[in-house]
Structure formats: C-alpha cells, structure tokens
Amino acid sequence: MKKVIVTGGNGFIGSNLIKFLIKNNYFVINLDKNTYSKNSYILNNINKKKYLFFKLDINNKKKVLKILKRHKPKAIFNLAAETHVDRSIDTPKQFIHSNINGVFNLLESIREYGRKIKLVHISTDEVYGDIKDKSRSSENSPYDPSSPYSASKASSDHLIMSYVKTFGVNACISNCCNNYGPGQFPEKLIPTLIYNILNNKPLPIYGKGINSREWIFVEDHCRGLLTILNKGKTGESYNIGSGININNLNLTKLLLNIVRSRKIKIGKNVKIKFVKDRPGHDLRYALNSNKIKNKLKWRPLKNFKSGLNETFLWYYDNYKFFNNFSKKLFFKRLGLKK
Ligand SMILES: NC(=O)c1ccc[n+]([C@@H]2O[C@H](COP(=O)([O-])OP(=O)(O)OC[C@H]3O[C@@H](n4cnc5c(N)ncnc54)[C@H](O)[C@@H]3O)[C@@H](O)[C@H]2O)c1
Structure with a gap:
C-alpha cells in the first residue's frame, strides 16, 4: 500500500482528500495543527x-523529519494553511507563519531527508489576482495577489519553484478555484448561506454580489490532486478548474431555488442582505485548465447544479456538523479595515 502524508x-x-485517498487504497498520515478551522467530521x-x-x-x-524518516512516505x-481572506486582513501574521514559513520548513525537511519524495503543494487561483476582462488565467499568467492570504500563497509557490530549480526538490503546484462540498468550515460562503437558510437568518452578500468565482466540487479537486501526484511533471504547476463561473448573488438565488424545490420551509427572515464589501475584494477569478486536461487527462465530472444540490443535502442531513464550531467563529464579521 502506498503511503502519503496529507x-x-x-x-x-484535506479531510475530503484523505477520504478519497483511502478509498483509492493509500495509507495516509495526517499532520494538522488543529487551528480554529479544523474538523474531522468527514474522517x-x-x-x-x-x-x-x-x-x-x-x-x-x-x-516532520522524524515522521519522514520513520514512515518513508x-x-x-x-494543504496546511490559513485560508480565510477576511482573517488575513485582520491577522496577517498567522498567514505568514503557516503559509510561508510552514512551506519553507517543509521544503527544508524534504531537503534534509534527502530521499526521493514528491511534494504536491495546493495553491489557489487567487494568486493571479483580479481578472476583470473575459479572459482566464493560465499557468503562465503573472502572479498579482490582492490580499495577505493570496500574497502568502503566491510567496510559497515561488519558494517551492526555487527549491525545484536550486535543490532538485521534486514538487508540483496545483492552483485550484473555489471548492464546495461536504465539511467546509461555515465561515465560507456556501456553508454560511446554508446555515442561515436553515436557521431563518438573512443571507449576507458582500458589496453588490457581483463578485464572480469559479466553483469546483471538492471530489473533482481531490481527483485532480491524485492525478498530479501520479502524472504531474516536476517543477510544473497545474490549474484545476471547472470552467463554471457564477457571481455571489446568482449563486445565492440558485441555492434558494434548490431549497424551494425540496419543499423545505424557508423562514421569513431569509432574505438577501447586502453588507459592506471586503477591502481589496477581487471582482473575478477564472482559470484556464487546458494544461491538466490535455497533458494529464483530468476532467471535472460534477455538474454545478447537481453538485450544489448534493452539497445542500449533505449539510441538511448532517446538520450536527455545524455544532462542531463555536457560532462566534462564523457569525462575527471579519476583514473590515480598522
Ligand atoms: N477552499 C478553497 O476553495 C480552496 C481553493 C483553492 C486552494 N485552497 C487551498 O487548499 C488548502 C486547504 O484549504 P481548506 O479550504 O481545506 O482550508 P481549511 O481552513 O478548511 O483547512 C486548513 C487546515 O490546515 C490546518 N493548518 C493550518 N495551519 C497549519 C500549520 N501551520 N500546521 C499544520 N496544520 C495547519 C488547519 O488546522 C486546518 O485543519 C489551503 O492551502 C488553501 O489555500 C483552498
């Protein structure tokens, strides 16, 4: 059985990836600091x-070195990272600690370990910054991050590529668009909306709701990561996207329609509520994922509407998932410049 670290x-x-890898007969060693966003519900x-x-x-x-030497993955x-853009505006230091220093430490550990081991580093479409026209970012597009979060991810991507070129570390980078699916910390858009719909609360939408994101079902992303492990070329980065963009307002309306179609009662307080925008909020991210499709033969399989439907049902059926977290952690508005 192949052994890997996540x-x-x-x-x-990460938890969806572990489930996916175990299903595909991998032995998985999970290293996690257990920050506020951890939850092992999926596991x-x-x-x-x-x-x-x-x-x-x-x-x-x-x-880390001790684990590498002992288990020889x-x-x-x-995937260890601070991930919430709003938090990176309030407390950027933690993002430098985990997303830059943490990656530096992993690279140094791999270098000292000395044996052949592949690093698949999970990055984001946010490193390319705001894509205002109709174009889509390819792997050759310049990095132009807007938030401390995306800047920290961009930094670690550069650090990794420098270790490939300078020290011969065997690494690939994946730049993925927004994920949705089971088990997401409820401070993020889709689980927030679902929680509020189920609890008769207003649906907060930043600015005018016109910010457009590309959405991929988390299992499609996990399959992309396994494809990169098995077929990705050292020193290459691969965009992983679905090609499906939707703005936050239309996404919210689609979700409401899904709930209505299930004949679930929607309370009278469940209304779209426009709230103050995030500073530096990028209008649009969009990936061109032809490289992974053509070179590694990966394709997203999930249709967005059915994926969103499945996602809603998962949170509905697993409502106790929300009880894993202090409500204070996902109700407090963050990321407003002081
Ligand atoms: N969620 C998305 O839509 C998305 C899209 C593209 C890329 N990504 C990237 O995928 C990765 C995972 O994202 P997620 O949405 O699952 O995030 P998440 O916030 O749900 O999970 C991050 C996990 O990392 C752990 N962690 C944080 N700092 C750590 C450290 N220093 N050492 C060990 N563990 C640490 C946390 O405890 C948590 O369990 C991140 O690198 C993120 O940048 C996420």
Whole structure:
C-alpha cells in the first residue's frame, strides 16, 4: 500500500482528500495543527487501519523529519494553511507563519531527508489576482495577489519553484478555484448561506454580489490532486478548474431555488442582505485548465447544479456538523479595515 502524508488533513479539502485517498487504497498520515478551522467530521467513517494522525504544526521541522524518516512516505500533499481572506486582513501574521514559513520548513525537511519524495503543494487561483476582462488565467499568467492570504500563497509557490530549480526538490503546484462540498468550515460562503437558510437568518452578500468565482466540487479537486501526484511533471504547476463561473448573488438565488424545490420551509427572515464589501475584494477569478486536461487527462465530472444540490443535502442531513464550531467563529464579521 502506498503511503502519503496529507498536511492540513483536518480541514475541508484535506479531510475530503484523505477520504478519497483511502478509498483509492493509500495509507495516509495526517499532520494538522488543529487551528480554529479544523474538523474531522468527514474522517469519522474512514478505515482507520489505513490512517495515522499527528497533531503537529508544519513549522516543527524536528518532528516532520522524524515522521519522514520513520514512515518513508512516497509523497506529501501540502494543504496546511490559513485560508480565510477576511482573517488575513485582520491577522496577517498567522498567514505568514503557516503559509510561508510552514512551506519553507517543509521544503527544508524534504531537503534534509534527502530521499526521493514528491511534494504536491495546493495553491489557489487567487494568486493571479483580479481578472476583470473575459479572459482566464493560465499557468503562465503573472502572479498579482490582492490580499495577505493570496500574497502568502503566491510567496510559497515561488519558494517551492526555487527549491525545484536550486535543490532538485521534486514538487508540483496545483492552483485550484473555489471548492464546495461536504465539511467546509461555515465561515465560507456556501456553508454560511446554508446555515442561515436553515436557521431563518438573512443571507449576507458582500458589496453588490457581483463578485464572480469559479466553483469546483471538492471530489473533482481531490481527483485532480491524485492525478498530479501520479502524472504531474516536476517543477510544473497545474490549474484545476471547472470552467463554471457564477457571481455571489446568482449563486445565492440558485441555492434558494434548490431549497424551494425540496419543499423545505424557508423562514421569513431569509432574505438577501447586502453588507459592506471586503477591502481589496477581487471582482473575478477564472482559470484556464487546458494544461491538466490535455497533458494529464483530468476532467471535472460534477455538474454545478447537481453538485450544489448534493452539497445542500449533505449539510441538511448532517446538520450536527455545524455544532462542531463555536457560532462566534462564523457569525462575527471579519476583514473590515480598522
Ligand atoms: N477552499 C478553497 O476553495 C480552496 C481553493 C483553492 C486552494 N485552497 C487551498 O487548499 C488548502 C486547504 O484549504 P481548506 O479550504 O481545506 O482550508 P481549511 O481552513 O478548511 O483547512 C486548513 C487546515 O490546515 C490546518 N493548518 C493550518 N495551519 C497549519 C500549520 N501551520 N500546521 C499544520 N496544520 C495547519 C488547519 O488546522 C486546518 O485543519 C489551503 O492551502 C488553501 O489555500 C483552498
């Protein structure tokens, strides 16, 4: 059985990736610091015989090295990161710690470990910045991050590529668009909307709701990451996108229609409420994912409407998932410049 490390495996994408890898007969070692956003709900039903967990900050080089030497994994998927743009406006330091220093530490650990191991680093479409015209960013587009979050992700991407060129580290980068699906921390847009719909609360939409994002079902992303592990070329980055863009207002309306079609009662307080915009809020992200499609033969499989429907039903059926978190963590408005 192939052994791999997933860092940040108690987060949204990390936990879905672990489930996916175990289903595909991998043994997974999860390294997670367990920050405010951790939850292992998705991991409740995995086969624990194929799984090990270490509560660990990826900045702890001594322990990371010890785990590498002891378990000799074939690869590391790095998903450990601070991820909420609004929080990066309020407290950028943590983003430098985990997203830049943490990656530096992983690279140094790999260098010192010395054996062949592949690093698949999970980055974001946000590094390309605001794409205002109708175009889509390719892997050759310039990086132009707007928030401390996206700047920290851009920094680590550059650091990784420098370690490939200078030290021969075997690494690939994936730049993915917005993920949706089961088990996402409820401060993010889709779970916030679902929680509020189910609790008769207004639906807060930043600015005028015209910010457009490309959305991919989390399992499609996970399959893309496994494809990169198996077929990705050292020193290459791969965009992972669905090609489906929708603005926040239309997304909210679509979700409301899905709920109505299920004959679920919607309370009278469930109304779109425009709230003050995030400073530096990029209007549009959009990826050109031809490289991974043509070179690695990956394709997204999930249709957006049915994926959103499935996602709503997951939160509806797993309502107790929301009880894992203090409500204070996802109700307080963050990211307003002081
Ligand atoms: N969610 C998206 O739409 C999206 C899109 C593109 C890329 N990404 C990237 O995917 C990765 C995972 O995102 P997510 O949405 O699952 O985030 P998340 O916030 O749900 O999970 C992040 C996990 O990382 C852990 N973590 C944070 N700092 C750590 C550290 N120093 N050491 C060890 N663990 C640490 C947290 O405890 C948490 O469990 C991130 O790198 C993010 O930039 C996310």
